[in-house]
Amino acid sequence: xxxxxxxIRVTLRRLITRKRxxxxxxxxxxxxxxxxxxxxxDRGPERLAELYHxxxxxxxxxxxxxxxxxxxxxxxxxxxxxxxxxxxxALKPIPRWSIALSTMVASVGATLSxxxxxxxxxxxxxxxxxGRWDIGQGPAMAALVAAIGYGTIFVPxxxxxxxxxxxxxxxxxxxxxxxxxxxxALAPTSLGHIxxxxxxxxxxxxDFADSLGTLEPGAGKALIKxxxxxxxxxxxxxxxxxxxxxx
Amino acid sequence: MTMAATASxxxxxxxxxxxxxxxxxxxxxxxxxxxxxTGLLGPNGAGKTTLLRVLTGLIRPxxxxxxxxxxxxxxxxxxxxxxxxVPEDENVYSFLSAHEFVAHNARLQKVADPDGAARRALDxxxxxxxxxxxxxxxxxxxxxxxxxxxxxxxxxxxxxxxxPLNGTDPVQRAHLTRIFIDxxxxxxxxxxxxxxxxxVERMADRVIAMxxxxxxxxxxxxxxxxxxxxxxxxxxxxCDQPRRLAAALVENDWVGGVNIEEASLHIRSLDAxxxxxxxxxxxxxxxxxxxxxxxxxxxxxxxxxxxxxxx
Numbered sequence: 371x372x373x374x375x376x377x378i379r380v381t382l383r384r385l386i387t388r389k390r391x392x393x394x395x396x397x398x399x400x401x402x403x404x405x406x407x408x409x410x411x412d413r414g415p416e417r418l419a420e421l422y423h424x425x426x427x428x429x430x431x432x433x434x435x436x437x438x439x440x441x442x443x444x445x446x447x448x449x450x451x452x453x454x455x456x457x458x459x460a461l462k463p464i465p466r467w468s469i470a471l472s473t474m475v476a477s478v479g480a481t482l483s484x485x486x487x488x489x490x491x492x493x494x495x496x497x498x499x500x501g502r503w504d505i506g507q508g509p510a511m512a513a514l515v516a517a518i519g520y521g522t523i524f525v526p527x528x529x530x531x532x533x534x535x536x537x538x539x540x541x542x543x544x545x546x547x548x549x550x551x552x553x554x555a556l557a558p559t560s561l562g563h564i565x566x567x568x569x570x571x572x573x574x575x576x577d578f579a580d581s582l583g584t585l586e587p588g589a590g591k592a593l594i595k596x597x598x599x600x601x602x603x604x605x606x607x608x609x610x611x612x613x614x615x616x617x
Numbered sequence: 618m619t620m621a622a623t624a625s626x627x628x629x630x631x632x633x634x635x636x637x638x639x640x641x642x643x644x645x646x647x648x649x650x651x652x653x654x655t656g657l658l659g660p661n662g663a664g665k666t667t668l669l670r671v672l673t674g675l676i677r678p679x680x681x682x683x684x685x686x687x688x689x690x691x692x693x694x695x696x697x698x699x700x701x702x703v704p705e706d707e708n709v710y711s712f713l714s715a716h717e718f719v720a721h722n723a724r725l726q727k728v729a730d731p732d733g734a735a736r737r738a739l740d741x742x743x744x745x746x747x748x749x750x751x752x753x754x755x756x757x758x759x760x761x762x763x764x765x766x767x768x769x770x771x772x773x774x775x776x777x778x779x780x781p782l783n784g785t786d787p788v789q790r791a792h793l794t795r796i797f798i799d800x801x802x803x804x805x806x807x808x809x810x811x812x813x814x815x816x817v818e819r820m821a822d823r824v825i826a827m828x829x830x831x832x833x834x835x836x837x838x839x840x841x842x843x844x845x846x847x848x849x850x851x852x853x854x855x856c857d858q859p860r861r862l863a864a865a866l867v868e869n870d871w872v873g874g875v876n877i878e879e880a881s882l883h884i885r886s887l888d889a890x891x892x893x894x895x896x897x898x899x900x901x902x903x904x905x906x907x908x909x910x911x912x913x914x915x916x917x918x919x920x921x922x923x924x925x926x927x928x
Contacts, residue, residue, distance in 0.1 A: 454706035
């Protein structure tokens with residue numbers, strides 16, 4: 371195993387603790403549980419599909435995944451600094467960009483592991499309930515886009531400040547949920563809206579497609595946008611590891 | 618600015634200062650470190666940890682330069698393949714076993730056989746029996762030894778140890794001290810910080826003393842001892858006839874002053890050894906019963922403050 375894989379493995383083990391995973395998975399599984407409960411009633415496939423999309427978007431993609439991603443991303447390097455274990459990572463003959471990239475991969479991986487369970491369960495339940503097995507494509511793509519976006523942009527912020535999680539939550543609830551929703555022109559600055567553009571592209575005709583603002587539906591474009599965000603975050607994290615105090 | 622020089626230095630600090638806002642943690646320190654064990658001595662809060670963090674590149678100096686094998690560790694990360702730091706904080710990756718932790722460090726150091734190197738390093742610090750136990754269940758002393766094993770796993774040329782004996786029991790302390798001495802004898806640069814003089818005395822060939830972020834004294838341990846022998850000592854003596862003993866003591870020129878406080882004498886002496894030799898005879902001839910003799914104000918901080926302010 372090389373140094374990069376070793377960093378990814380240890381960071382994942384730090385981020386994916388048993389208690390945290392149980393909490394996160396329960397949180398991310400709410401849409402699946404709601405659809406499962408609703409499917410025992412007399413709702414038809416169309417209404418169940420609508421319920422699935424509304425809860426997956428409204429709970430999983432707007433709240434659960436961003437919060438989980440922010441917690442993971444701010445902890446990826448931030449926890450090393452806060453728990454004074456940074457010397458075990460930073461005082462090694464490894465390029466700084468490589469440390470930054472490895473921790474970002476771990477951050478995104480930790481979030482995707484929760485998303486995989488949440489989206490996968492929902493997909494499975496909704497697939498059985500509606501008989502439409504393509505129903506989970508949009509949520510899966512949106513979850514990937516969100517995990518990459520939130521999971522990388524908050525890594526350097528976690529390294530630079532102790533209040534990174536609070537900053538992340540303020541960004542999420544103030545900027546994304548309020549300003550970017552209210553002002554259509556601000557939608558492209560919101561990672562949540564970029565993820566939504568991927569969702570709507572693969573699951574057209576949804577009510578919440580109106581929330582896109584000035585963004586056009588497009589899964590490929592959304593993926594490219596968050597990869598650019600990830601590259602900028604990588605450069606910023608590398609700079610911070612090189613230039614800022616690490617203890 | 619004081620310069621602490623050594624032959625063939627591997628680590629060179631030139632005019633290094635570091636301040637945090639208004640607080641100056643390290644002030645204009647120039648020093649060189651070479652093969653052998655160097656003790657970085659000073660009371661708590663003297664700036665030792667900050668200096669070691671600057672030295673390793675964990676934090677930037679506000680002023681001055683750091684050179685490790687001729688390179689600045691903050692701009693050339695390849696020097697970390699030849700350095701190891703045992704940090705003062707007891708935090709480790711508590712979710713890993715001791716073996717996993719040491720092997721992880723070996724992998725990051727690109728050691729060819731990380732698991733074999735980890736086993737050897739753990740054996741060196743006597744942790745083989747508990748190698749598969751999680752670090753979360755380790756005592757402070759065991760964690761300390763695991764950190765030492767992780768630091769030594771790639772056989773570094775420079776080993777920097779920040780209060781490495783904290784939390785260890787006397788047996789472990791003797792064992793670790795022996796390891797550090799051996800590394801120094803092998804020609805490695807070993808820098809050990811401590812606030813305990815006798816700890817450093819046991820292992821260091823050379824001592825750099827810090828007080829209030831400044832370099833207070835430097836030299837061999839005997840030279841530092843000699844410098845400290847001039848310090849007037851405050852000694853407390855409890856006896857049944859304090860006034861009579863005080864009268865007898867003040868006649869000697871090695872007694873600088875005497876205060877009487879109920880059944881106690883507080884003596885300021887320039888020659889504690891002379892006092893120690895004379896006291897039993899005086900007590901016997903005057904038929905005085907002495908119940909207690911204790912040095913007062915003998916903390917390392919006061920000794921260093923004397924070294925800084927008294928010259």
